[in-house]
Amino acid sequence: KKVAILVSGGGSNMLTLCSSMMDDHPARPVLVLSNDPSAKGLKYAAARGLSVASVDHRKFGKDRAAFEAELVKHLESVEPDIICLAGFMRVLTAGFVERYAGRMLNIHPSLLPKYKGLNTHARALEAGDAEAGCSVHVVTPELDDGPILGQARVTIEPGETASSLAAKVLKQEHRLYPAVLRRFAEGEQGVLELT
Numbered sequence: 001k002k003v004a005i006l007v008s009g010g011g012s013n014m015l016t017l018c019s020s021m022m023d024d025h026p027a028r029p030v031l032v033l034s035n036d037p038s039a040k041g042l043k044y045a046a047a048r049g050l051s052v053a054s055v056d057h058r059k060f061g062k063d064r065a066a067f068e069a070e071l072v073k074h075l076e077s078v079e080p081d082i083i084c085l086a087g088f089m090r091v092l093t094a095g096f097v098e099r100y101a102g103r104m105l106n107i108h109p110s111l112l113p114k115y116k117g118l119n120t121h122a123r124a125l126e127a128g129d130a131e132a133g134c135s136v137h138v139v140t141p142e143l144d145d146g147p148i149l150g151q152a153r154v155t156i157e158p159g160e161t162a163s164s165l166a167a168k169v170l171k172q173e174h175r176l177y178p179a180v181l182r183r184f185a186e187g188e189q190g191v192l193e194l195t
């Protein structure tokens with residue numbers, strides 16, 4: 001299975017996904033694509049010999065469809081079987097999502113369905129939650145709303161801050177996403193719960 005990974009920033013999830021796709025793995029990374037030409041993830045990916053590309057979303061103003069048409073050009077050049085959004089920070093239109101319906105995954109730093117959208121850690125702290133975590137889900141047109149494929153939980157300790165929680169959750173993201181991608185690539189059903 002060919003996997004394209006979309007990033008916007010440092011790409012730590014992309015790097016751990018790529019490291020997980022070794023020899024006996026049913027999937028392999030064929031492209032790392034960013035909306036930001038300066039995204040550090042592109043540099044790290046290129047340094048590992050991965051194919052990289054970028055489409056600067058700022059060039060397209062509010063024309064999401066035109067931006068996405070460029071993304072599609074790059075994606076169609078590698079014809080991915082699976083797309084992984086990994087720290088990708090652009091909202092995708094229903095048109096783009098439908099094109100990859102059922103084979104585009106995203107990792108979100110909350111225990112969905114709680115805290116869709118941004119600032120998930122601050123919101124969990126604000127709510128006084130005892131735990132937080134991350135979720136991998138199938139992407140559907142509704143933001144952060146598709147079927148959940150896996151979750152990992154962390155406890156919220158006294159004195160926890162949004163940044164300390166973000167760091168704990170990111171570590172779990174790096175465990176969860178590779179595990180879910182392998183199962184997904186092998187066609188396994190069910191929800192993976194990591195403790």
Ligand code: GRF
Pocket residue numbers: 007008009010011012013014041086087088107108109170173
């Ligand atoms: C992190 O906040 C992570 O929780 C979320 O995207 C952001 C950057 O991740 N998934 P990455 O290091 O670019 O993978």
